[in-house]
Amino acid sequence: MGHARSRTLVVTALMVGAFLASPPIGAALANGPFDPGVRGGSPGAGGSLPGLDGDEQAFFAAGKTVFQEIDSVSGTIPGEDGVGLGPRFNMNGCAGCHAFPAVGGSSPLVNPQVALATLDGARNTVPSFITARGPVREARFVKNPDGSPDGGVHDLFVITGRKDAAGCDIAQPDFATQLKNNNVIFRIPTPTFGAGLVENVSDASLQAALSAQRRLASSLGVSGAFNHSGNDGTITRFGWKAQNKSLLIFAGEAYNVEQGVTNEAFPNEREDDPDCQFNGLPEDGTNLNPTEIGASPASAYSSDVVNFAAFMRLSAAPMPARATASTANGFKVFQNIGCQACHIVSQTTAKSRYAGQSAQTFQPFSDFAVHAMGALGDGVSQGSANGQEFRSAPLWGVGQRIFFLHDGRTSNIIAAIEAHSSNGSEANGVIRNFNALSPGNQQDLINFLRSL
Amino acid sequence: MSERFFRFLLLALLLARSSAPAAHSGERVPDPEDGVATAHAYVNPYFGFTYPFAAGWKEGIAGPPPSADGYYVLGAVDSRDGVSGNLLIVAQDMFFSREPVGDAMALAKATRRTMAALPGMQIDREPTAVSVADRAFGRVDYSGVGLYRTMLATEIRCHLVSFVATANAPAVLDQAVQSLARLSAPPETSASASERSSFPVCIKDYATGDNVVRRVEPRAEPPYFTRIAVRIIVGKDGRVQHTHVIKASTEQRQSIMEAVAQWQLKPLEVDGAAVAVEAGLVFEFKPAGH
Numbered sequence: 001m002g003h004a005r006s007r008t009l010v011v012t013a014l015m016v017g018a019f020l021a022s023p024p025i026g027a028a029l030a031n032g033p034f035d036p037g038v039r040g041g042s043p044g045a046g047g048s049l050p051g052l053d054g055d056e057q058a059f060f061a062a063g064k065t066v067f068q069e070i071d072s073v074s075g076t077i078p079g080e081d082g083v084g085l086g087p088r089f090n091m092n093g094c095a096g097c098h099a100f101p102a103v104g105g106s107s108p109l110v111n112p113q114v115a116l117a118t119l120d121g122a123r124n125t126v127p128s129f130i131t132a133r134g135p136v137r138e139a140r141f142v143k144n145p146d147g148s149p150d151g152g153v154h155d156l157f158v159i160t161g162r163k164d165a166a167g168c169d170i171a172q173p174d175f176a177t178q179l180k181n182n183n184v185i186f187r188i189p190t191p192t193f194g195a196g197l198v199e200n201v202s203d204a205s206l207q208a209a210l211s212a213q214r215r216l217a218s219s220l221g222v223s224g225a226f227n228h229s230g231n232d233g234t235i236t237r238f239g240w241k242a243q244n245k246s247l248l249i250f251a252g253e254a255y256n257v258e259q260g261v262t263n264e265a266f267p268n269e270r271e272d273d274p275d276c277q278f279n280g281l282p283e284d285g286t287n288l289n290p291t292e293i294g295a296s297p298a299s300a301y302s303s304d305v306v307n308f309a310a311f312m313r314l315s316a317a318p319m320p321a322r323a324t325a326s327t328a329n330g331f332k333v334f335q336n337i338g339c340q341a342c343h344i345v346s347q348t349t350a351k352s353r354y355a356g357q358s359a360q361t362f363q364p365f366s367d368f369a370v371h372a373m374g375a376l377g378d379g380v381s382q383g384s385a386n387g388q389e390f391r392s393a394p395l396w397g398v399g400q401r402i403f404f405l406h407d408g409r410t411s412n413i414i415a416a417i418e419a420h421s422s423n424g425s426e427a428n429g430v431i432r433n434f435n436a437l438s439p440g441n442q443q444d445l446i447n448f449l450r451s452l
Numbered sequence: 453m454s455e456r457f458f459r460f461l462l463l464a465l466l467l468a469r470s471s472a473p474a475a476h477s478g479e480r481v482p483d484p485e486d487g488v489a490t491a492h493a494y495v496n497p498y499f500g501f502t503y504p505f506a507a508g509w510k511e512g513i514a515g516p517p518p519s520a521d522g523y524y525v526l527g528a529v530d531s532r533d534g535v536s537g538n539l540l541i542v543a544q545d546m547f548f549s550r551e552p553v554g555d556a557m558a559l560a561k562a563t564r565r566t567m568a569a570l571p572g573m574q575i576d577r578e579p580t581a582v583s584v585a586d587r588a589f590g591r592v593d594y595s596g597v598g599l600y601r602t603m604l605a606t607e608i609r610c611h612l613v614s615f616v617a618t619a620n621a622p623a624v625l626d627q628a629v630q631s632l633a634r635l636s637a638p639p640e641t642s643a644s645a646s647e648r649s650s651f652p653v654c655i656k657d658y659a660t661g662d663n664v665v666r667r668v669e670p671r672a673e674p675p676y677f678t679r680i681a682v683r684i685i686v687g688k689d690g691r692v693q694h695t696h697v698i699k700a701s702t703e704q705r706q707s708i709m710e711a712v713a714q715w716q717l718k719p720l721e722v723d724g725a726a727v728a729v730e731a732g733l734v735f736e737f738k739p740a741g742h
Contacts, residue, residue: 214551215566219603219616221528221540223519225678230739233677332572336597372516384675386701388517423514428528429618432512432538436620438598 033443035413038101039399039450045193045318046102051356055298056314062299063311068095068103069304071259073278074164077120082304084261084283086162087170087269087276088155090138091258092116094308097136097189101400104192104315107135109402113156123161127175129186130156135408137186138258141178142379142387151380153257154178159276168276185378186407187240191397195238196313197362198394199247200349203235209344210367217341220429224342224369224392227383236383237368240406242391243382251308255284263305314354317362318397321451330448333441337433342371342392342426365395365452374425378406388424399450413449481685481694484524484543484611485517494527494541499608500638500650501585503541503615506631508532515540520699522548522681526613531627537619539628543611545698547656547732548681556605557581559612560590563603572596584632586639600625604632609730610654651730652685653720658731659684663718670711672737673703680704682733684712688726690719708735 048060070093071082080092091097091113099108114132117124130137141150154173159165178184210224217223226235227242238244244253252265262269263284269277290300299307321327334340344367352358370389377388385391390406398404404416421431434442487496489511493504505511509532515525522545531537546552553559560579567573577593582604589606600622605614617628638650678700685694695712697705712733719726 211551215562216570218523218542218544219540219563219601219614221515221525221542223516223521223523225520228675228677230674230676233738333597335570336572337599374516384678421513424516426516426525428513428515428525429538429540429616432528432530433599433618435535436537436599436618438620441597 032439033414033446035446036450038402039321041321043101043105044320044400045191045316045397046104047316048314049196049316049354049357052314053355055296056354058296059298059310060314062294062296063307063309063314064103066299066304066307067098067311069093071261072120072164073159073162077164080120082261084259084279086157086159086165086260087168087271087273088158089258089260090153090156091136092119093259094254097258098192100402101397102193104312105397106189106191106401107403107408109133111136113137117157119162121161121163122157122159124157124172127156127172128179129175129184135188135403137188137408139173139175140185140187140378140380141173142183142185149381151382155258155260155270159260165276165278168273168278170271170273170276185380188403188406188408190238190240190393191318191401192312193315193397194317194362194364195247195250195315196354197317197349197357197360198237198347198364198368199313200352200357201237201347201368202350205348205350206235206237206368209347210369213341213344213367216338220338220341220433222338222341222371222426222429224367224371224426225384226369227385227391230383235368237391239382240390240393241380241382241385242368242370243385247309247312248305251312252305255305255308261304264303265305317364318400318452320363320396321399323451324447326444327448327451329441330444330446330451333437333445334448337437337445338430339445340365341430342367342369343395344392363396365398366392368392368394371426372424373420373422373427375422376405376419376425395449395452397452399452413446483683483696484526484545487526487541489527489529494529496526499526499543499611499613501608501613502636503527503529504631504634505529506531506539506627509537509539509628509631510534512538515542518698520679520681521545521550522611522683522698524611529628531619531624536621537617537624537628539631540616540618541613542616543608543613545681545683545732546607546610546612547654547683548698548734553612556588556590556607556612558590559605559614560592560603564592564594567592567594567601570596576600577602585635585637587637588640602629604629606637608638609651610656652728653722654730655720656732658686658720658729659715659717659733664715665690665718666714666716668711668714670704670707670735670737672740673701673707674737674739675701676737676739676742678736680708680735680737682708682712682735684715684731684733686717686720686729686731688719688728690717691715692717693728704735704737 069082070080071085072080073085075083095103096112113130117126144150158170229245236245238250244250255261256266262282267282284304293300343365349360370385372388373390379387420427482497484498495502512528512530518524524543526541529539573596579592582589582591587606589604591604593602602617619625680700681698683696684692687693692715695709720729
């Protein structure tokens with residue numbers, strides 16, 4: 001591990017410690033409940049699934065190491081061994097965005113995108129929507145200049161000026177004009193803990209879980225539907241709009257879109273300026289002759305993307321805190337007022353090739369369906385999810401999340417709850433129920449959520 | 453606003469629509485989501501009912517658009533303080549429900565089973581058949597975590613229309629439930645042929661098999677592998693007078709409406725006379741070669 005990286009980690013740890021020791025981040029609502037803030041203590045996630053055999057655990061550990069690799073254009077900068085960064089990018093490593101409360105999580109407290117803008121000589125301007133204490137974000141433009149739908153990611157930064165990108169001279173997008181035109185939406189990283197369990201749930205099981213909630217849902221104004229693969233019609237389940245089919249696709253797309261690293265799933269550069277093409281394609285691929293095998297031959301021979309997918313697939317679900325009288329009542333309130341109409345408590349895996357993972361019932365608190373969310377909609381369609389719809393965000397691990405909603409607009413979980421209610425939202429009935437609760441029941445519900 | 457005013461308003465809407473949807477004349481045929489709220493009432497021309505709000509209650513924020521399975525949030529009403537109580541008006545198209553129930557009482561019983569299984573929920577009133585506005589409703593009451601709830605459901609045009617009242621005090625719940633006594637809705641049985649014929653006959657699978665004289669397939673449009681539910685009204689001449697694509701992309705909607713407008717069906721005859729019929733269709737588009 002490079003000295004610069006270890007120093008950064010120490011600083012980050014100190015800042016997080018100071019943050020957690022400070023008074024709760026959430027302001028109390030007048031005469032109402034308060035958000036006690038990010039749950040302290042050790043991270044409730046980041047390890048491997050229980051029950052894996054030795055080879056699988058080794059694959060997880062090696063995959064995690066690859067997940068933390070820092071990319072550069074050439075792979076020749078000390079501490080930045082990965083090859084293929086850019087020409088356009090949002091981050092130079094998976095763990096930069098998927099960082100909190102542990103590697104594989106979501107946005108950390110200190111946004112690494114600020115320092116990244118000028119790393120290694122790059123000459124980027126930090127966009128106004130990226131701040132030191134704000135969430136890691138990607139930006140998407142809703143419409144093309146001709147008015148047709150866009151929805152694609154427009155990377156924040158370029159490699160222009162980097163010491164390993166001589167001759168490349170491209171510009172960042174004009175975010176200021178797009179912001180002025182209200183044509184930009186943001187997405188923050190989704191946590192990846194337990195993703196393999198989600199991947200292994202059969203379509204029939206997802207359908208059955210959704211059907212079991214229909215009667216409750218329909219008494220509250222909730223419906224929902226699954227997003228489907230345009231290739232084979234099966235249910236897709238990863239991403240803010242449940243647009244991605246598998247962890248391999250998820251990893252490959254993110255590697256190319258967020259870091260600019262072409263790979264065997266997404267083998268073509270998104271920026272085709274000829275002066276900015278430095279590597280043979282795809283930049284990430286199967287290792288035909290690895291220099292080092294280590295404890296996991298599977299990892300050594302596999303591409304980065306396969307390693308990323310393995311890390312996510314074999315990662316354990318977030319562990320909730322031990323129940324208290326308040327959180328136990330809060331769980332009862334959660335179910336009684338209808339939160340579970342979308343945030344379904346349990347799902348069950350199918351038969352799995354991984355040791356100890358078949359027919360496992362786990363608690364993601366999501367139906368993995370998409371729902372109309374009114375004013376929370378971002379205007380971007382993905383698959384069969386339209387611009388007003390979002391996947392029910394899995395709530396496992398929410399107790400140790402800093403930023404909420406698809407764009408990380410708030411760190412207050414109560415504000416996130418209230419934002420579910422607006423013209424056109426399926427959640428209005430449930431939020432009405434929440435608002436009608438006694439302050440005590442409201443607080444117990446908040447405490448329950450922060451215990452997840 | 454007097455009850456007489458709302459009855460007049462509803463009758464005017466129904467007479468304007470008449471029994472043969474005038475799609476060719478350009479007159480707009482209402483769909484379930486076309487209800488409107490005034491300052492004092494919710495009026496739905498498709499279902500033919502008017503619900504005057506309880507005193508001091510007001511229109512709440514709008515619900516979502518119709519779902520792919522034909523589930524509608526028709527309206528919401530909030531108590532005076534905006535917090536202590538609310539009344540949700542929803543409808544489920546019985547043609548497309550993923551978990552169909554036979555009738556309003558069956559819905560009340562199914563709701564009872566669901567709510568009784570929730571932690572902390574108790575059933576305050578077992579499913580009961582009641583009469584409201586000369587219509588048969590199924591009713592069930594339940595409460596938990598300090599919230600009191602009543603669901604009243606009835607069947608109109610092959611939809612299960614439910615009024616779900618919620619309040620954090622029994623007195624507020626009573627206020628909402630009592631207000632339903634002023635509901636104006638089409639009677640279920642009527643000696644008057646004109647009232648009975650104000651709605652088309654609803655038959656889920658009428659537009660299938662030997663009833664179809666000419667069928668034109670819509671061109672496939674993305675997103676693929678999504679289930680698209682459609683209601684059509686077939687006139688006395690067997691032509692499709694009205695098409696309601698419940699949820700679809702713009703391209704899918706246009707494709708289906710262009711195709712279905714060319715369909716020809718056998719007219720439905722009741723007691724020797726041709727009548728309008730409302731039927732259901734389901735489309736699922738797939739990519740070429742699939």
